[in-house]
Amino acid sequence: MVQEARRLGLHPASHPDETGRAETDDEALVRLVLEQEVAPEIATEGEQRRYYESNPQRFRTPDLFDAAHILIEPERQDDAAWDAAEAFARSIAAAVGDDQTAFAEATRTHSACAPAQQDGSLGQIRRGELVPAVQQAIEALKNGETAAEPVRSRFGWHVVRLNRHLPGRTLPFDAVRDRIGDMLEARSWSMLATRYVAALAARGTVEGIVVGAVED
Structure with missing residues (x-):
């Protein structure tokens, strides 16, 4: 050259x-x-x-999931504490069901996550933005549905709710x-x-x- x-x-x-x-x-x-x-x-x-x-x-906008969660942290890192946190998360999921107002109230009262005062909102998330177990649980829900089973991550137990799934769309050629x-x-x-x-x-x-x- x-x-x-x-x-x-x-x-x-x-x-x-x-x-x-x-x-x-x-x-x-x-x-x-x-x-x-x-x-x-x-x-x-x-x-x-x-x-x-x-x-x-290549020209499709990503799917978005308007979701929220309640995070129940174990008090300690031993099995007994994790089991107790799971049991509490299950009781919350059963109590709030699919009622959005009840979910929001439970979030403000019990959640250990920063979005607790915003009704547990995770915002509009894309695939891959959350830990896989939580992401999969959210994507398995229908609009307005709260998961009956809490999901474990390294942070604790999550009670998750899908407010709305916003499907991606193919952008026009122009x-x-x-x-x-x-x-x-x-x-x-x-x-x-x-x-x-x-x-x-x-x-x-x-x-x-x-x-x-x-x-x-």
């Missing part, structure tokens, strides 16, 4: 990277060669639309076409740059140490 830059008569003009570090002369020459010699193909609207229709999952165009252009540039560098390497001169077999 440096040989080609010199053949083209390019001169290094160092640019700082994202961290503020200045390029070396060789790095600047490599960048200049690629900027001058590699021109990515611009995807047509038809190509953009075909990519959109072939990859709908909302993502610019993003698709940028992505296809970047892909084209990467492929063309790889081919260009391979062609240069095939005809370039490589200097270095020749490593041969060691004679006895």
Whole structure:
């Protein structure tokens, strides 16, 4: 790449990277060669639309779960304390049932979690944002339902409630076409740059140490 830059008569003009570090002369020459010699193909609207229709999952908003919980912490870390916390969590779940007002009151009275004063609200959560056991329990519920079985995590026992499941939706093509165009252009540039560098390497001169077999 440096040989080609010199053949083209390019001169290094160092640019700082994202961290503020200045390029070396060789790095600047490599960048200049690629900027001058590699021109990515611009995807047509038809190509953009075909990519959109072939990859709908890439343009779907995530499912959201408007959920709440009551956290019952064990008083100690021995089995007896964990068993007592579980029994208490079960009694709360049975008492509040699917009544949102009763759930909120129980949260403010008993929950050891910070959102207790906001009725135990966890907000609108996405998949993967909570510990797996709690996440799975919430996703198994219907709208307005409280789980009859508490869920254990390293924090304690959780009585969980799903207020509302907000399913994700596929974004319209017009909302993502610019993003698709940028992505296809970047892909084209990467492929063309790889081919260009391979062609240069095939005809370039490589200097270095020749490593041969060691004679006895």
